[in-house]
Amino acid sequence: MPASDKIPALVRDKVSDRARKVLDVVEKFVNEDCIPADPVYFAQLGQGSDRWIYPPIMEDLKTKAKSLGLWNMFLAKGHYKEGAGFTNLEYGLMCEQFGRSRVASEATNNSAPDTGNMEVLAKYGSEAQKKQWLTPLLNGEIRSCYVMTEPDVASSDATNVQLSIKRDGDSYILNGQKWWISGAGDPRCKLYVVLGKTDPNNPDKYKQQSIILVPANSPGITIKRMLSVYGYDDAPHGHAHLIFKDVRIPAANLVLGEGRGFEVMQGRMGPGRIHHAMRSIGAAEEALSWLLTRANAEHKKPFGKLLSKQGVILQWIAKSRIEIDAARLIVLNAAAAIDAANAKAALVEIAQAKILIPNMALTVIDRAVQIYGAQGVCQDTPLALMWAKVRTVRIADGPDEVHLEQLGRRENKKAAQARDLIQKQMDITDAMFRKYGTKEVGPCARL
Numbered sequence: 001m002p003a004s005d006k007i008p009a010l011v012r013d014k015v016s017d018r019a020r021k022v023l024d025v026v027e028k029f030v031n032e033d034c035i036p037a038d039p040v041y042f043a044q045l046g047q048g049s050d051r052w053i054y055p056p057i058m059e060d061l062k063t064k065a066k067s068l069g070l071w072n073m074f075l076a077k078g079h080y081k082e083g084a085g086f087t088n089l090e091y092g093l094m095c096e097q098f099g100r101s102r103v104a105s106e107a108t109n110n111s112a113p114d115t116g117n118m119e120v121l122a123k124y125g126s127e128a129q130k131k132q133w134l135t136p137l138l139n140g141e142i143r144s145c146y147v148m149t150e151p152d153v154a155s156s157d158a159t160n161v162q163l164s165i166k167r168d169g170d171s172y173i174l175n176g177q178k179w180w181i182s183g184a185g186d187p188r189c190k191l192y193v194v195l196g197k198t199d200p201n202n203p204d205k206y207k208q209q210s211i212i213l214v215p216a217n218s219p220g221i222t223i224k225r226m227l228s229v230y231g232y233d234d235a236p237h238g239h240a241h242l243i244f245k246d247v248r249i250p251a252a253n254l255v256l257g258e259g260r261g262f263e264v265m266q267g268r269m270g271p272g273r274i275h276h277a278m279r280s281i282g283a284a285e286e287a288l289s290w291l292l293t294r295a296n297a298e299h300k301k302p303f304g305k306l307l308s309k310q311g312v313i314l315q316w317i318a319k320s321r322i323e324i325d326a327a328r329l330i331v332l333n334a335a336a337a338i339d340a341a342n343a344k345a346a347l348v349e350i351a352q353a354k355i356l357i358p359n360m361a362l363t364v365i366d367r368a369v370q371i372y373g374a375q376g377v378c379q380d381t382p383l384a385l386m387w388a389k390v391r392t393v394r395i396a397d398g399p400d401e402v403h404l405e406q407l408g409r410r411e412n413k414k415a416a417q418a419r420d421l422i423q424k425q426m427d428i429t430d431a432m433f434r435k436y437g438t439k440e441v442g443p444c445a446r447l
């Protein structure tokens, strides 16, 4: 059954005929080009210390993706003029397919952190900034990083960032350090989108920050070390610990103006969270395919039975299907809410998806790991790497607890309304008791 026939009934009428056709092309490209290319991509990177190269297969995949019209689908219709003209919901369905492969998002120029950075440039960049950075990013000629997190402060609260951005004539001078800067290992990475403080003493803590565009090869920037994720180096993308020492950047590289860093940062966040969530749904689907394959493998029958004949395994299969399908609806609902207005109006729906989906995907992937026994934790299936990647989504872009706290606070505001409704219903019950001349016997709610 093609992907377009599997669109959940609830959202089917929100997907255009054009998007359905493209979704099927995406699925075919992922199945027949990208997933088979994944091991070749890893092989081209090799095993040695010099894995910070550009695997040649990527350029071939990009050429094929462009020829199929699969390029820059993330820039949503109605919000950006530069994209391929799909809604967030339509792109979300495509993004699920990308999440099944290591190379698919990049091959179609839909990969983070470039997507968020292109959104920033398209939304807030000056014409000169767009010409210098947005055009080559849209063409897939260069890559970029988003540079916010710092080793010395709790960065889930971005008001804590310390990197100093000081005005000096026609320039700004940057000093500080950053870590977990994804993509800094890639030889094609030419742009750092950096959050720092231009006004650390401003009494409004949300006006202290600014965002500045920094050429990756600027004198004074050094890569102190590359960080691993559960032992994976994630080459050639990588996650860098960067030092900024008296880095001089033209003042014209500031985005939007001094003190507007938070505004820019928040404009960047919403749709990106939906993309990560839909990719995680794709990873969960892929894990379920691996689980089904092992459950029905004739050559591996512990205690003389196919694993799929064991009740517990059938339960894993059924639960995985239910959990993936339910989670998908949460993400698509968030995407539809962004389409109906914007990311700001869809804060609650986006947070729900950001929290729920990686946790669901980890559960499904873990079942798949378990069914493969020892093989599940080694390099012979994509599951171990998939688990490590999805696990980081619970931390990156804001840890679960931060989003849960915000959601919890919002929900808690409904307490008075909930209590008033319960009280009103009890008052009506009492009026009914009086009318019928009865007294409470058995269940009767009381506050």
Ligand SMILES: Cc1cc2nc3c(=O)[nH]c(=O)nc-3n(C[C@H](O)[C@H](O)[C@H](O)COP(=O)(O)OP(=O)(O)OC[C@H]3O[C@@H](n4cnc5c(N)ncnc54)[C@H](O)[C@@H]3O)c2cc1C
Binding pocket: 113, 145, 146, 147, 148, 149, 150, 153, 154, 155, 156, 157, 179, 180, 181, 182, 183, 229, 239, 392, 395, 396, 397, 398, 399, 401, 402, 405
């Ligand atoms: C693979 C990966 C890629 C990343 N890529 C990038 C990147 O490209 N650019 C970039 O700038 N950053 C990146 N990050 C960093 C990421 O955004 C931060 O790690 C994240 O924002 C959390 O900040 P922190 O690590 O400083 O944790 P801290 O802020 O120190 O928080 C630590 C823990 O405290 C708990 N906590 C925090 N707040 C609360 C609360 N309100 N209630 C209860 N508990 C709480 C949570 O459990 C949290 O995990 C990446 C991280 C990973 C793992």
